[in-house]
Amino acid sequence: GGAGGRGEGEDDYEIEYYDYSNPEYETDQGSFDELPARLTADKTEEEIEAMREQRRMRNDEFQFETYYGTFVKDAEWRGEWTVYETSTFIPGCEGVKDENGLPKLVKPKREIKAVCTSERRGGGEAPGGAEDGGSRDVPVGDGNFITSDVIVHSEVVVTNEAADSSLLSRREKDADSGFGSSPSSRAEQGGSTREVNKRKYWPEELRTGDFRGPQGNMCVGNAYTLCWSEALGPRPSAGEEDAGPLAMLKPGANSGPFSKLNMEVGIRYGEVRLRCKLDYRIKNKEASGLFKSKTPRLFLKAVTICRERLGQWPTKKEKAFYGPSGATGGLFDPPPVGSPKQAGSYMQLDLEGYATALFPHALDQDPKAHDGNGWCVSLDWTPGKMRYQADRKFLGGKNVKGLKTLELSEVASEQAEQYRPKGGPEDMRQ
DSSP states (O other), X not given: OOOOOOOSSGGGOOOOOOOTTOTTOHHHHOOGGGSOHHHHHHSOHHHHHHHHHHHHHHHHHHHXXXXXXXXXXXXXXXXXXXXXXXXXXXXXXXXXXXXXXXXXXXXXXXXXXXXXXXXXXXXXXXXSOOGGGOOOOEEEETTEEEOOOEEEEEEEEOSSOOOOOTTGGGSOOOGGGTTTOOGGGEEEETTEEEEEOOOOOSOSSBOGGGSSTTTTOEEETTEEEEEEEEESSOOOOOOGGGOSTTGGGSTTTTOOOEEEEEEEEEEEETTEEEEEEEEEXXXXXXXXXXXXXXXXXXXXXXXXXXXXXXXXXXXXXXXXXXXXXXXXXXXXXXXXXXSHHHHTTEEEEEEBTTEEEEEEXXXXXXXXXXXXXXXXXXXXXXOSSEEEEEEEEEOOGGGTTSEEEXXXXXXXXXXXXXXXXXXXXXXXXX
């Protein structure tokens, strides 16, 4: 995983960074300088690698606990969601483009209300115990353990219908999204209709081992990103030997090509949270087998912006959610977006509440596309005295699910222009 931070002043400038793509990075991999001399002299490379893995596993748990403490523990998030559909998947409107030649984003007339909760479930008896009653029963060597607990998410949409529009009215409701599910899946409570949002953006059970680069999940401070995918074509079923908290770390377990790839990026500030959800999938003709590409492109189907508050519904008076549209001056730290051709696959969305999101409208799964260059999703938000930008930087080709880094920039909102990076788009320095 990766992280970075920009402080309020020059003396407060700090960078925190984890880069799994660099095998020599000390925080994740271990430093030979720190090893006792007898180890470098007598122990095998296999044993040294085992020590590196212990550090990775402890970092996995650190991210798991950070995510739990910041976004899950004692949290009921009540939100208003805006679901933008792209013309790419609206029947009869697939060729509709905006003035820049990009797929048209169709904003509904009304927002959707949703309640988001998460639960931490224990994974067994714990040698020595863990915080919040959790278990610590996954050995990492030297008699130490990390937790095998899991986090399970739930999202319940309170209103029954996504608002229609001139384009949305021409499509059928997508049952996979949960917004058009059958009446049998709904429960009437207090006169309002409630239904479970079936669209996935995270593993069914989020474990410590899921906070590695290949799975697409990371947490840094008050920002996080999660991911879910559906493979293109059948995959071998996992046997008992492949179960457990580290099963998804096996080679190939997170490789594409994929038929669906969903991801989200979230930032918390005090008791409010902003999330950007992205739903990618292959086109219907490719899904039906009419096209024979082994690495079909993934196209953006929907963008969901979630404005959420702890325990209360957001109000239209909150500037953090409904202030002027767009991040002041554009993205605080524009990320690299590759060649001009690859840059043409990106689109930017200015959001009410001093926020801007940048994301691709199409993802290539061909390893040779764009010379193997990766992708980025950015969310820039100024909810109050601080301004934040979270960058989900992920790989290309068949590893498009995998993260290179999650970078978080933070700066006092009044000093943002003073400390805005001047060197042009670049990755954070290690």
